Amino acid sequence: MMDPMIRHLASAAVLSAFATLVAPAAAHAQPTTSLADLVDAAVRRLQVAEPIAANKFHTGGLIEDPAREQQVLDA
Numbered sequence: 001m002m003d004p005m006i007r008h009l010a011s012a013a014v015l016s017a018f019a020t021l022v023a024p025a026a027a028h029a030q031p032t033t034s035l036a037d038l039v040d041a042a043v044r045r046l047q048v049a050e051p052i053a054a055n056k057f058h059t060g061g062l063i064e065d066p067a068r069e070q071q072v073l074d075a
Contacts, residue, residue: 056063 055061062068
């Protein structure tokens with residue numbers, strides 16, 4: 001019987017190898033989907049999150065700013 005930890009690590013290694021070899025080819029073969037749009041939006045959000053948080057920290061800006069949120073939604 002295989003140790004659960006070793007089995008878990010082996011499963012992770014197999015999954016990583018699969019993702020590394022198959023996912024890039026599949027990504028180029030598929031048209032843009034709503035999932036891809038969601039992932040792109042998440043990536044853009046993560047790219048700006050740190051600078052925005054730093055600016056709010058240094059300027060004393062509100063973390064939640066309903067007025068600014070509405071302004072962005074209206075744009």
